[in-house]
Amino acid sequence: MSKIWENIFKLRRKQTDEIDDILVKIPIFQDLNSRELSIIKRILHKREYKAKEHIFNEGDVGLGMYIIVRGCVRIVCDQENQILAELCEGDFFGELSLLDEAPRSATAVAKTPCVLLCFFKPELLDLLERNPKLGSRVLFKLAWTIGERLKSTNEQLRALSGPDRQNESKS
Amino acid sequence: MNDKSAPLVKMTLSAVAAAAFIIFLFLIPEIVKLVVIAALLSYILDPLANLLESRGMGRTKATVTIFSGIVMLLVIFYLVLLPPLFEQIKSLQSGLNPEQTGVMISRLENVLVENLSFIGIKDLDLAGRLQGSMAHAGEWMLSHVLDAASLITSMILIPFIVFFLMKDGREFKRAFIGIVPNRYFEFTLYLLYKLNAQVGNFLRGQFIDAAIVGLLAVLALWLIGIKYFFLIGLFTGIANLIPYFGPIAGAALAIIVSVLQTGGFEMALYVILAFTVIKLLDDAVVQPVVVAKSVDMNPLTVLLVILAGGKLFGVLGMLLSVPIAGFIKVVVRESIINYRKYRAI
Numbered sequence: 001m002s003k004i005w006e007n008i009f010k011l012r013r014k015q016t017d018e019i020d021d022i023l024v025k026i027p028i029f030q031d032l033n034s035r036e037l038s039i040i041k042r043i044l045h046k047r048e049y050k051a052k053e054h055i056f057n058e059g060d061v062g063l064g065m066y067i068i069v070r071g072c073v074r075i076v077c078d079q080e081n082q083i084l085a086e087l088c089e090g091d092f093f094g095e096l097s098l099l100d101e102a103p104r105s106a107t108a109v110a111k112t113p114c115v116l117l118c119f120f121k122p123e124l125l126d127l128l129e130r131n132p133k134l135g136s137r138v139l140f141k142l143a144w145t146i147g148e149r150l151k152s153t154n155e156q157l158r159a160l161s162g163p164d165r166q167n168e169s170k171s
Numbered sequence: 172m173n174d175k176s177a178p179l180v181k182m183t184l185s186a187v188a189a190a191a192f193i194i195f196l197f198l199i200p201e202i203v204k205l206v207v208i209a210a211l212l213s214y215i216l217d218p219l220a221n222l223l224e225s226r227g228m229g230r231t232k233a234t235v236t237i238f239s240g241i242v243m244l245l246v247i248f249y250l251v252l253l254p255p256l257f258e259q260i261k262s263l264q265s266g267l268n269p270e271q272t273g274v275m276i277s278r279l280e281n282v283l284v285e286n287l288s289f290i291g292i293k294d295l296d297l298a299g300r301l302q303g304s305m306a307h308a309g310e311w312m313l314s315h316v317l318d319a320a321s322l323i324t325s326m327i328l329i330p331f332i333v334f335f336l337m338k339d340g341r342e343f344k345r346a347f348i349g350i351v352p353n354r355y356f357e358f359t360l361y362l363l364y365k366l367n368a369q370v371g372n373f374l375r376g377q378f379i380d381a382a383i384v385g386l387l388a389v390l391a392l393w394l395i396g397i398k399y400f401f402l403i404g405l406f407t408g409i410a411n412l413i414p415y416f417g418p419i420a421g422a423a424l425a426i427i428v429s430v431l432q433t434g435g436f437e438m439a440l441y442v443i444l445a446f447t448v449i450k451l452l453d454d455a456v457v458q459p460v461v462v463a464k465s466v467d468m469n470p471l472t473v474l475l476v477i478l479a480g481g482k483l484f485g486v487l488g489m490l491l492s493v494p495i496a497g498f499i500k501v502v503v504r505e506s507i508i509n510y511r512k513y514r515a516i
Contacts, residue, residue, distance in 0.1 A: 045345070045360075049353060056357060063361050120357075122364040126341075130224040 019117065022069050025090050027148075028119075028141045036134050043127060045118040055108040055116070062097030062104045064120030071114030076107045086111065098124055098142060204487060205325060209332035211491075213340060214371065215378050220337055234338045238330070365505055370497045376458075381411040383457050384418075384449060391445035392425060398432050411453075413489045414473050418453075422446040472496070 023029045023037055032040065046069075049055060055066060058078040066073075068091050075085040075093060084106055087093055093108060098121050128135030196203050216237055223233035336343070344363070351359045385408015392400035407421030425446065429438040473493060480492025 043341075045348060045356075047353060047356065053353060055353070061358060061361050063357055063364065118357075120360055120364075122360060122367070126221075129221050132225055 019069060022067060022090055022117070026067055026092055027145045028092075028095070028138055030141065031137070032134070036137075039127075039131065039134060040119075040138070043119070043123040045120070047116050047118060049110040049114040049116065051110055051112050053110045055110060055114075056094070056104050058105065058107045059103045062094060062100075062102065063122070064098050064118060064124075065092055065095040066108070067092045067117040067119065069115040069117055071116075072111040073114060073116075074109045074111045076109060078107050095142065095145060097121070099146070205328050206332060207487075207491065209329050210336060211374065212329070213333045213336035215375055216333070216337060217340065218375065231338055234334060237337070238334060362502060362505055366498060366501050369501055370494050373497060374494050377412055380453065380457050381408045381417075384408055384411040384453055387449045387452065388421060388425075388446075391449060392442070395429075395438065395441045395445060397425060397429055397438070397442065399428060403428060413477060414493060415470070416477060416489065418446070418450055 019041060020034075020037060023040065024032075029037060029040055044067075049071070055073065056062065068087055068089055070089060072086060072088045073091075073093070074083055075087065076082070077084055085093075094104070096102075097104070098119070101121075124135065124138065127138065219237055220230065220233045223236055224230060228236065348356065348360060385404055388407040389401055389404030392404055397403065403421065403425050406424060407418070410417035410420045413420075422442065425442045426439045429442050430436065432438065473496075476492045476496040477489050480488035480490075480495070482488075484491070
């Protein structure tokens with residue numbers, strides 16, 4: 001009997017450790033201590049998706065970000081049917097929806113069976129109300145992350161437009 | 172089962188389960204009523220618990236603190252406000268003895284006939300009508316208010332449910348979200364978020380507004396010198412939760428008492444003036460500050476919704492009809508907007 005309980009607890013501990021390991025790698029939660037992380041864990045939604053199941057569709061109302069605990073996700077542009085990115089364990093997507101209620105700009109599809117953690121705007125607002133110190137830290141890190149992504153996009157754009165500009169100036 | 176028929180079977184099973192659940196709720200109306208009242212109270216008290224949490228308290232501690240505060244308020248109410256309330260109820264009972272009431276009513280009838288004969292008021296038979304309605308009121312009190320067993324059950328159960336809804340409300344919400352299929356999961360959260368922003372603010376605002384209007388009414392009626400000022404003010408505050416009907420009901424009661432008290436309309440004019448000032452203050456100052464975001468419905472819809480709520484579920488239906496209509500409005504509007512916007516119909 002005790003072995004059964006031991007196994008159950010072991011399984012739970014293993015799952016918790018797995019989530020902890022993933023969360024500390026996410027820039028938004030990187031500097032949080034274990035107590036703060038456990039508060040965050042309580043407000044996340046855990047969802048399981050089958051392979052090929054749509055997580056959200058382009059144009060859907062967006063409310064927050066998804067963190068991949070297990071499996072791989074494809075970000076697809078519906079109109080051009082083009083794969084924009086393939087994300088796996090520890091990656092996250094959709095974080096802009098935490099600040100903006102704009103429709104999703106691409107479709108997310110589970111490539112393999114997935115376990116995702118979802119962090120949504122109502123929970124962030126609730127956290128800001130109940131625990132302003134932790135909430136503002138998360139919000140600051142979120143702004144930083146979005147800033148970093150913007151910088152990287154700018155660099156990619158510069159790199160793409162660089163040769164064109166050179167060609168234009170030559171002609 | 173092939174892949175094509177699977178969604179249809181799922182949908183049928185879900186519809187059957189939902190219908191069975193609704194029928195089950197209709198079979199236990201008393202429990203549903205208790206849970207609705209408790210949910211409403213916990214919803215109103217929730218921001219207070221959040222505030223305490225933001226000061227570093229745990230959720231359980233915050234809930235216990237709020238409950239201790241409520242118990243203290245009830246003790247103060249019991250010690251300070253209950254004696255005058257009982258006094259007023261006693262004097263109302265003694266004031267309604269057949270002889271005195273008869274004299275007062277005939278005095279009122281004379282005043283009405285003298286002043287309003289030009290619109291055809293001759294034989295009112297107020298005494299007979301009042302007797303009839305008192306008999307009905309007696310029956311109603313026996314069947315509803317004096318049902319001590321259900322009253323005690325409610326008084327124990329409501330705080331009990333409120334406590335757990337406040338303490339574990341988030342876990343209940345997460346458990347509910349947990350059973351929503353992946354396809355509707357994010358949209359369900361979005362709907363709950365919109366509902367909380369619109370209907371939640373309206374409910375909390377209305378509650379605070381009712382408390383302020385009740386206090387102003389007690390103060391005004393006390394200054395005018397109306398008997399039973401505390402009872403009427405309390406009634407006005409609670410009635411104010413029902414838009415349009417509430418303020419009129421409170422004022423009408425105060426006018427009737429003032430006419431019965433003095434036998435003339437002089438004091439009634441002061442009452443009308445006081446209630447007009449309270450209404451203006453409420454519309455110009457209290458409502459814009461307290462009821463920040465209303466459910467944004469036109470007055471005719473609100474009136475019809477209140478009438479329908481009253482007809483179906485009595486006073487509780489009248490109280491809850493506007494927020495429930497607001498809830499339905501948000502769900503339907505957001506579903507249509509999102510469907511149109513994102514699915515291009």
